[in-house]
Amino acid sequence: MPAAPRLALMPSDTERAHEAAQALRETGDFVPLEEAEVLVALGGDGHMLHCLHQLLDNGRDIPVYGLNYGTVGFMMNKPKSSRTLQERIARAKPLLVTPLEMTATTGSGSEETVSAINEVSLLRETRQTAKLEVSVNGKVRLPELFCDGILVATPAGSTAYNLSANGPILPMGSNMLALTPISPFRPRRWRGAIIPDHYDVQFRVLEPDKRPVAAVADQKELRDILAVRIRVAQERRLQLLFDPGRTLEERIFAEQFHF
Template sequence: MANTMRIGTHGRSLARASIPSVARIHALMRIEGLVPVVDSSLAAQMAMAGVPVEPGTEVVDNPALAGIDLFFSLGGDGTILDTVAKTGQSGIPVLGINLGRLGFLSSTREEGALAAIQAVKEGRYTIQERSLIALQGTDLANGETLIGLNEMSVHKRDTSSMLVVDAWVNDRFLSTFWSDGLIVATPTGSTAYSLSCGGPILDPSCDAMVITPISPHNLNVRPIVVPGASILRLHAEAREDKYLVNIDSRGFIVGRSLDLHVRKAAHRARFVQLEGTGFFNTLREKLGWGMDVRSAKMSER
C-alpha cells in the first residue's frame, strides 16, 4: 500500500478574506486522501480569523522538516519566495496557488485547486528546476550566505544622492554605475524588479544572470546578461550614511561602503509544473501577450 502523501502549506500575511480559501484547500486535500501539514504561522493566522485548523491537519513550525512530499504556497509571489526559503536545500517541490493579485510564479488560482490536488495525487505533473542566487557581504548578515530566487539589489534609501557601484565579472572590471542602485537577477527574477527597470525577460531554464541598473545617470548604460557561472563582485559607495541591500523580500540597511559577492547558488529550487501550464502561458496570461488591446478599447466606447 502506497504511503499517504503529505502536503505542506504556507501562507504569509494573508488577507482575512483569503483565510476561508485556505481552509477549503485543506479540506479538498483531506477529501482526496492527502495529509495537509500547515506551518504554525499560517495556523495562527487561521485561528485569529476564527477559522481554526480542522482535525486531520497537522501543525508544525516548518513543514519542510516534517517529511512532506510537496509544499503548497498559498498567496502571491511574495509567499512563494518565502516558501522557497523554507525548503532550503531539501529539494521539496513547490506549487503556488494564487490567492493574491498577479501571482506570476503561481501554477493556478483557487478555483483550480481541486484539479491541482488531483494532479499531484495522480502524479500528473513535471518538476522544473530554477537557479537561485547566493549573496555574501563582509558586513551583511554576519557574513552569512543569503539565498534568493528572484534577485539581489543595492539601492539608496530615499531621494538622497545616487549610489556609485563598481562591478566586476570573474575579476574582470565591467563598469562603474552611477545610479539609484543595481539589480542582479536570476532568470526567474527577470520578470520582477529587473523587468520594471528595463531588463530583458529570460526563460527560467536559461543559465544566466541579468545585471540591471536602476535609473542610471548615464543613459547609455543598459542591462547586460552574463553567464550563470559568473562570479560578480560589487563595491558600493554612497554619499549618505546608509543604503539598502535586498535579496528577495529580505532587506538590510548597510553603511556607506560595502563589498558584495554574488554567484549562482549550489542548489536549485524545484517547482511543480502542471499539465497545460508553462512559462509562455504565463507571459500570455499575466502580461497580456497576444492581446489586442485596441479591440478592447473599441468595445468600451
Template sequence: MAKISFTASRAHVAQGALVELERRYGRCDAVEADFIVALGGDGFMLHTLHDTQHLDTPVYGMNRGTVGFLMNAYAAEGLIERLEAAEEEVITPLAMRAITADGAKHDALAINEVSLLRAGPQVAKLRISVDGRVRMEELVADGALVSTPAGSTAYNYSAHGPIVPVGSEVLALTAMSAFRPRRWRGALLPSTAEVRFDVLQPDKRPVMAEADSRSSVRNAVTVIIRSEPRLRHRILFDPGHGLEERLIREQFV
C-alpha cells in the same frame, strides 16, 4: 493518498482556502509531505520556497494573492490529480554576501534577484567587477540588480531589464535609472559568473543591499553575488502553464 502540507499567507482569502483544503485533504507536516501547497501571491511563494529550501519537496502554489506569476489557478476540487499531473521546474538561487563598513559579513539567498539601492538623497556610485575583472569603473544610478531567469519578470523587468528564458543559464545585470553611463541598462552574464559591486563614496552615497526584498543590509560597501547550484527549488505548474510558457507569454502582453 499523497500527503500534502498546506501553508497560507495572512490574507483572509488565503486563510479561508487553507481551512477548506485541510478539511478536504488533511493536515501534514512539511517534513513528512509529498507536496507542499502554498496559498497566497508571489511574495508568499518566495517566502515558502525560502522556508522549505532545506527540503527536497516540490512546492505547488495556488493564487490567493495579487500577481500570481509563480502560482497556479485556485480550485479546491481535484487537487491530487493536479499535483500528480503537474510539470516541475527546478531553479537555483543566488547567494549574496554583503559587507558593511565595519567589516561585518551578511549572507543571504535570493530566488528572484539581489538588488543594490541608494539609501540617501544622492544617487549611488558603484564599481562593477565580473569574475575578478573590473568591467565598469563607475556606474552612477539609483541602483543595480542581478536577476535569475525565474526572477527576470519581477523587479528586473520593472527596471527595464530583459526577460531571460528558463534554462538559459544566464543572469541579468540591470541598472536602475542610470545617469552615467547614460541609458546603460545592464548586461547578460553566464550563470557561473561572480559579480562584485563596490560602493564608491559610501559615507556620502549610502547603499542598501537586498535579497528578494527579504534580507536587507544597510550601509553596504561591497556586495558579491553568485549562483548557488548546490541548492535547488522544485516548483510545480499545471501542464501547459509552466515557467517557460509564462516567461514567453509575459513578453506579448
C-alpha cells in the same frame, strides 16, 4: 499504484488564503512541514518566495505547488479546478529553480550570506546617487556607475523588478543572468548586460559614507553595504510544480510578446 504524497499546507496571512486553507483541510489530511513530501502554498508571488526561502533556510528539498490567492500569481496555479488537489499535484509538471547567493560586507566589517530566488538589488539609501564599481569574475567592467541602484536577476525573476527597470526577459533554461541598472545617470548609455549564470558578479560601493547603499535579496534587506558578491548557488535547487500548459517557463516566454 504509488501512495499519494504527504502534503503540508501553508497559507498567507490574507483572509482569502485562510478561507481556502480551511476548505482544503475539510477535504483531506495534511501534515506538518517537516513530515511533508510536497508543500502547498496558498497566496501570491510574495508568499511563494516566503515559502521557498523557508525551505532553503531549513534545508528541505521538497516540491512546492502554489495556488493563487494573491494579486498576480505569476508563480502560482489557478485556484479553481474540477480535479482534486491530489490529482492536480499528480499531473503537475516540475520546474527547477536555482537561487542566487549574495555575500555582503557591511560598514562594521561583518559578512552576511543570504539567498534570492528572483533578484539581488543594490539601492541608494538617501537622496545621494549611489556610486558603484562593477566587476564580473574579478575583472572591473565599470569603474564608476552613478545610479539609483543596480540588480542581478535570475530568469525566474526577470519579469519582476528587473522588467520594471527595463531589464531583459530571460527564458527559463537560458543559463543567463540579467545585470540591470536602476535609473543610471553615468554612463548614460549603459543599459545593462546579460551574463552566463556561472559568472560571479561583484559590486563595490564607492564613497559609502557620503552615498550609503542597501542590498536587498528578495525580501531580505541589509544596510550600510561596502561590497557584495553574487553567484548562482548551483548546488541548491528548488522545485516548483505547475498544472500542464500553465508552467512558469511558458508564462515567462509569453511575456516577451506582451505590449
